[in-house]
Amino acid sequence: METRDIISLISKIREKVNRFIVAEMVKQGLDGIGTSHGDIIYALLQKHRLTMADISQRINKDKSTVTALVDKLVRLGLVTKERDQEDTRFVYVTLTEKGRELETVFEAISADMLEQFYRNISEKEQETLLSILMKINNNF
Template identity: 30%
Template structure:
């Protein structure tokens, strides 16, 4: 391969990383503003969604942390803030008192019931600049990158 072709490929790779980063920053800003309207952050929203999906049993803090890919210290602080906001309760597990479970509160259920249609509409609008076919191609390419990066 000629040197100029290799340099062009490196340029494209660097440019792609810059644009991916810029795009993710813009998406983070968009979502942060959206969640702030509900006194939430992305991690708070993600935790509430995990707990909502878990049902009445809730989740042990260790499992919630694993699902969210965060450390024990980070999940403890996050649950502390959610508990302070009245969105989560923390209780000892009835079968093993050493295990602490987090459960979503009725207040949080009401909040999610209200905000999820608005959230889904925002996500739809944010992605509506791409056709359905473009969204499928982009999803495939992102998944291909994620799979490839596992070997690096």
């Protein structure tokens, strides 16, 4: 493998991580929820109430995609949508009780994924990797 192959390798790693997460969610009975749905739930676990625009920005997806993702989560009973009373252009999304119950599941899946991801990689190497990837991200 050559240094020019790094982008392809990053893409392959991302795909494997996503498959790992989806497989773990299925094991937990969360069949039909993709990683983008998980990103929304995670964002709402961090901040109780978000607008669709906030979610779009946090998960780096366009608003129409976020709308479709949120609508599925509504159908699954994991989130609710509510229009702002004063400015109906704003739609707020919040987790339901059922959605909040996923926090421990998400934490466990995240811990398992990170354990797999960083297996055989020293703490110093992890810090170096993070530093390099942050530089690359900032280049764009």
